[in-house]
Amino acid sequence: MIPAPFSYVRADSVDHVLSLLVEHGDEAKVLAGGQSLLPILKMRLARPEVVVDISRLSELAYVRVEGDEVAIGAATRHREVVDSADLQRDVPLLPYVASLVGDRQVRHRGTFGGSLVHGDPAADLPAAVLALGATFVIQGPAGRREVPAPEFFQDYFQTAVGEDELLLEIRVPRVPGVGWAYEKFTRRANDWAIVAVAAVDNRVALANMSMTPMRAVAVEAALAGGASAAQAAQAAAEGTSPVTDMHADEEYRGHLARVLTERALVTAAGR
Amino acid sequence: MSIMGTRVVRVEDPRLLTTGAVYTEDLRDPRLTGALHLTFVRAPMAHARILSIQTADALAFPGVVAVLTAADLGMEPMPPAMPMFTQTMTTSLLATDTVRFVGDAVAVVVTETAYQGQDAADHVHVEYDHLPALIDLREAASDAVLLYPQAGTNTVFAMGPAELDPELFAGCEVVVTQEIVNQRVAAAPLEGRAAAATIEDGRLIMWVSTQAAQDAKGAICRWLGIEPETLRVITPDVGGGFGAKIGADPDHAVVGAVARHLGRPVRWTETRSENMVAMTHGRGQLNTVTIGGKRDGTVLAYRLEILQDAGAQPRIGAVLPALTTLMAPAVYAFPKVEVKARSVVTTTTPTAAYRGAGRPEATHAIERGLDLFAAEIGMDPGEVRRTNLLPAFTEPHTTATGAVYDTGDYAVALDKALAASDYPALRAEQERRRAAGEEKLLGIGLSVYVEITGQAPASEIADVELRPDGSARVLTGTSPHGQGHATAWAMLVSEETGVPMDRITVEHGDTDLIPVGGGTFGSRSLQQGGAAVRQATRELVELARQRAADLLEANPDDIVVDTARAGVHVAGSPDAGVSFAELAAKEPLQVHTTFTSPGPTFPFGAHVAVVEVDVRTGKARLERLIAVDDAGTILNPLLAEGQRHGGYAQGVAQALIEEVRYDPEGNPETSTLATYPFLGITDVPSFEPVDMATPTPYNTLGAKGVGEAGTIGATPAVHNAVIDAVAHLGVRHIDMPTTPMRVWSALRAAEAAS
Amino acid sequence: MQVTTTVNGEARTDEVEDRLLLVHYLRDVRGLRATNVGCDTTSCGACTVLLDGESVKSCTVLAVQADGREVSTVEGLAAADGTLHPVQAAFRQEHGLQCGFCTPGMVMACVSLLKDNPRPTEHEVRDGLEGNFCRCTGYHNIVRAVLVASGQDPK
Structure with missing residues (x-):
């Protein structure tokens, strides 16, 4: 299948992107690696009039250590996240999770920011950045703003990035030596997660247990209260509202959340 | 030195590895210069009356040459080709008044380029009046909703005794019965369906991606009502078939009809999304297995009741229970075998052959059934099989259902498989893990099979x-x-x-x-x-x-x-x-x-599957597949092993992950390769084929068929292994595919029952 | 719009529709039809080519995105004298292909994998090829071919 017709514009700067977004509003879509957008266009689930390609904006592709944080440009490809020595040292969860996104070909094109802006609750990176407590830097006509991760993922496939805005950067705290784990449960290796759990120290985030990735607040509270991993994990499904689909019903997803949370906490504690 | 029996590398490969094959879509034959592209408009709902088809909007799109319906092409409903089918179940190449599955072809858009076709097809407006969907096989069999009202029944084809023998299990100490789903799967060759057509000197020339050009020609002639001498079918390179490309589909005939109607060359290559709903599916049986016998493991009687999902149109799938029936007695010396079969139409994609086509279903039913029988009497599955196997034979053996097996030595096949797998060590490791309370349980599954190959044409x-x-x-x-x-x-x-x-x-x-x-x-x-x-x-x-x-x-x-x-x-x-x-x-x-050939041949073998099941999540993973496949004398082991490997993978896929699914309204849930769990490279291990060669006397090569051995042997072995892994926890049966949720649900139900 | 690409070493400029997918550009504009389309959802990998040396699914890249880039397809892999590339030779030797439809993409995915990991384990081979489907071989001989191409004995 092939996309409906559109006009392609290759952006030469962030300002250029923003002016195009202001001009075309919801008729424009930002194209970075295209690994989420192009399948949607081909299935004609979206029919934008204008596609704005940001994949050549080198100013959006970087991994930089800045003080207590690592700053990752939104158009940084998964492959570069996987290979980043800075991230491997300071935020090892991210290279590991990025290595599970799609397949090699997808990781050669797909971008860190693109995956996050897509807002798929079953995706891997949203849960990871949520567990890490990332901050999102968003640029719009009114200027630049910073959004903490819990407020970034707003609804099913919907994030805090407005139609006339562009995600520039994701900032994650450096956590060298802190225990981490990512437990992804799939049907096949390169499928989307049926459920996944990211753990960083005692912070836990769940993928595909709600319309958005979410923190397992009850688990974290139980851990803070001195519960063991196994005990705390029992609370993993609290407050979740997972979908029922052909892979899993709500009850099974709740069960998986508990099992995977326990495993993630045990692994994180051992690292 | 003779090259017979040696690993000769393929002469085909240099071309396929460098310039690539020339599939139908790749053809640049001068006769196809300027060929128009054909895009089907397909039903988006499972069952509906067509009230109107508006083509004006689509016709206004750039590059559109024509938008054609059954009426434009003079297509009328025709009875099914097979005389044993209910003849009042008539269908036409493009729907005339009713659509019966999502994907049913309604119209075709003809454009100068392929891209234009998809643009315009979105704008053919079809007005539908919904009719009830029919997904459940038992509901279909009840005839409460009729797919072909003029037929007065949903049954396409039936065979077997009118009444079941009430005395069949007389004298049995133990009788087990189980309903077993042999789920619908997609052949999904990586090249979907494709055709091209042109008119040359008044004749229709068609290129078709098919497994049988002569069959394709016969079918297209019949559908188009043309004489054989007016059609030539040419087969370019074909990117896999697996049974779903035997002959031609109605869609291929439409390509020919459009070329004749317009007098211009046309071509069609389906998209994967189209392929998953419009190419025939395979399997789709609901089987009830009943086995009776003695506590020493001797089976005295076996009954198989088959309900086949034919899908929305009477095609090859509807007749496959005949093959399941023929092979029901399998490798065993059961004194009594009774089989009753029925095929019904449903509002789903029509079914047809898929690697094994009716025989995997027979093997699966008895091999799963025997494990249930073994569990009931507390006997090792290998022992139960050995107790009931036919002894070795070199003179033809006639079975209870009339199959004439040429040669076979099933006990040796079983012994080889058990030895190659070190079966006692596997059982010991299984026991160790259970005793240690480990989360990753081991399951060991067996199957012994015989199949029929080269049945027709002879x-x-x-x-x-x-x-x-x-x-x-x-x-x-x-x-x-x-x-x-x-x-x-x-x-x-x-x-x-x-x-x-x-x-x-x-x-x-x-x-x-x-x-x-x-x-x-x-x-x-x-x-x-x-x-x-x-x-x-x-x-x-x-x-x-x-x-x-x-x-x-x-x-x-x-x-x-x-x-x-x-x-x-x-x-x-x-x-x-x-x-x-x-x-x-x-x-x-x-x-x-x-x-x-004086008759079909009967390859056989035995498989041992080893799976690991995560007892907490229910996820099963194949660790090993040890497979003895005896297909007679092997001409080229490289090719024969390749056939076996491919079959194993498809067999494993059916046991563990693959399934075509519909929601209750008949909407397909697995219509792309993102949703249909096509088996991937990380889902299987390297396989462990074991050689055995019992020649057939029916040809000078001593060769039997090997293409379908893998699916026939592997599916029940892997399926049995998954259940074996959790049997000690009270689980008796789990239907395929044994997805994590199914295994987990079975574990939970067993826990609740204990 | 205009795209200038170097495909298998040959630079060319073509006028293309903005929405044209790279795979269709290669097949229909460049006439390189070894690369196939096997799905609509970036799942099967049949369309895998190298873009600036990295494997990508050419059904999920716009032709215009390849502007100024180098593309390599299986047609450009063998030496000028016809000598097969080690991956091609190993696929033949180990019977890593049957119908051939997945093969061009599979071979290019293997070339990319071995570039990053010249001596992969069996596990790494399978992991590295998770984005490529094959319906014929059960993957068994594909894995063997990659091991052989990397100078290892697959046993």
């Missing part, structure tokens, strides 16, 4: 010509799509003549060149097509000897083949010889022959 042609330039040309009625016929047939000719393999060309799949041919399906190619090539070659050599005798003024009996010179010489006088090329230069040296 004959195949071959035409071999030795040419003055020293080359050879082979025409075959078989139709390769990955099996390596060009290599195998060249081996056969080279072996007998000494013509080097790289001087031998093999041609197939052009109905002008090869009007009669059976195609490639049912694991028939080597044992019939290959046997025909050998027969033709030997007849050709005989002809050459006669001619050489005249030429060399010798007695024909004194002329011997001299493969070193690719010719013949007088016995004892190597210098007094002549090459085939020299003989061919004097007079064409060509033989056309037909080989007819």
Whole structure:
């Protein structure tokens, strides 16, 4: 299948992107690696009039250590996240999770920011950045703003990035030596997660247990209260509202959340 | 040294690895210059009356040449081709008044480019009046909703006794019964369906991605109401078939109809999303298995009740229960076997052959059933099988359902598989993990199988010509799509003549060149097509000897083949010889022959699967597959093993992950490769094939078929292994595919019951 | 719009529709039809080519995105004298292909994998090829071919 017709514009700067977004509003879509957008266009689930390609904006592709944080440009490809020595040292969860996104070909094109802006609750990176407590830097006509991760993922496939805005950067705290784990449960290796759990120290985030990735607040509270991993994990499904689909019903997803949370906490504690 | 039985690498590969094959979509035949592109408009709902079709909007799109419906093309409902089917279930190539599955073809858009076709097809507006969907097989069998009201029934085809024998299980100490789903799966060859068509000198020329050009021609002629001499079908390279490309589909005939209607060349390549709903699916049986016997493991009676999902149109799938019935007695010496079968229509994609086609269902039913019986009497699954296996035989054995097995030694196959897997060690490791309370449990599953190959047609042609330039040309009625016929047939000719393999060309799949041919399906190619090539070659050599005798003024009996010179010489006088090329230069040296097998052959084997099941999540993973497959004498182990590997993977896929699913309204839930869990490379281990070769006397090669062994043996072995892993926790059965949620649900139910 | 690409070493400029997918550009504009389309959802990998040396699914890249880039397809892999690339040779030797439809993409995915990991384990081979489907081989001989191409004995 092939996309409906559109006009392609290759952006030469962030300002250029923003002016195009202001001009075309919801008729424009930002194209970075295209690994989420192009399948949607081909299935004609979206029919934008204008596609704005940001994949050549080198100013959006970087991994930089800045003080207590690592700053990752939104158009940084998964492959570069996987290979980043800075991230491997300071935020090892991210290279590991990025290595599970799609397949090699997808990781050669797909971008860190693109995956996050897509807002798929079953995706891997949203849960990871949520567990890490990332901050999102968003640029719009009114200027630049910073959004903490819990407020970034707003609804099913919907994030805090407005139609006339562009995600520039994701900032994650450096956590060298802190225990981490990512437990992804799939049907096949390169499928989307049926459920996944990211753990960083005692912070836990769940993928595909709600319309958005979410923190397992009850688990974290139980851990803070001195519960063991196994005990705390029992609370993993609290407050979740997972979908029922052909892979899993709500009850099974709740069960998986508990099992995977326990495993993630045990692994994180051992690292 | 003979090349027979050696690992000869394929002559096909250099081309496929460099410039790529030429599939139908790749054709740049001058006769297709300027070909228009055809895009189907398909029903988006499972069952509806068509109230109107508005084509005006679509016609206004750029590049649109025509938008055509059944009315435009003069298509009328026709009865099913098979006489045993309910003849009032009539269908037309494009829907006339009713659509019966999501994907049913309603209209075609003809455009200058493929991109334009999709744009315009979105704007053909069809007004539908919803009718109830019919997904559940038992509901379909109840005839509460009729898919073809004029038929008065949803039953397409039925066989077996009118009444079940009430005394069948008399005298049995133990009787177990279980409903077993053999789920619907997609063949999903990586190349979907495709066709191209043009008119040349008043004839319709069609290129079709098919497993059998001659069958395709017959079907298209029937659908279009044209005479055989007015149609030529040509088969380009074919990117996999697995049974779903036997002959032609109605959609292919539509391509021909449009070319005739417009008088212009047209081409069609379906998208994957189209393929998943509009190419026939496979399997789709609901089987009720009942086994009765003694506590010592002896089975006294076996009953199989088959309910086959035919899908929305009566196609090959509806008749497959006949093969399931034929193979129901399997490898066992059961005194009594009773099979009753029925095929019903539903509002789903029509079903047809898929690698094994009716035989995997038979093997699966009895192999799963025997494990249930073994569990009931507390006996090892291997022991139960051994207790009931037919003894080795070399004279034909006739079964309770009338199959005549040629040769078999099932106990040896089982023993080899158990030995190669170190079965006792596996059981010990299983016990250790259970005792230690480990989360990753081990499951061991067995299957012993016999299948029928080369069932129909029984004959195949071959035409071999030795040419003055020293080359050879082979025409075959078989139709390769990955099996390596060009290599195998060249081996056969080279072996007998000494013509080097790289001087031998093999041609197939052009109905002008090869009007009669059976195609490639049912694991028939080597044992019939290959046997025909050998027969033709030997007849050709005989002809050459006669001619050489005249030429060399010798007695024909004194002329011997001299493969070193690719010719013949007088016995004892190597210098007094002549090459085939020299003989061919004097007079064409060509033989056309037909080989007819005295009967189908019955390959057999035994598989052992080892799975690991995460007892907390329910996820099962295949760790090992040890497989004995006896397909008679092996011509080229490289090719035979390749066939086995591919079959294993598809068999494993059915046991563990693959399933075509519909929601209750008949909407497909697995209509892309993102949603259909096509088996991936990380889902399987490397396999462990074990050799065994019991020749058949039915052809001079001693060959039986090997193409479908893998799916037939692997599915029940893997399925049994998953259940075996959790059997000690009280789980008796889990339907396929054994997805994590199914396994977890079964574990939970068992826990609640205990 | 205009795209200038170097495909298998040959630079060219073509006028293309903005929405044209790279795979269709290669097949229909460049006439390189070894690369196939097997799905609509970036799942099967049949269309895998190298873009600036990295494997990508050419059904999920716009032709215009390849502007100024280098593309390599299986047609450009063998040496000028016809000698097969080690991956091609190993696929033949180990019978890593049957119908051939997945093969061009599979071979290019293997070339990319071995570039990053010249001596992969069996596990790494399978992991590295998770984005490529094959319906014929059960993957068994594909894995063997990659091991052989990397100079290892697959046993």
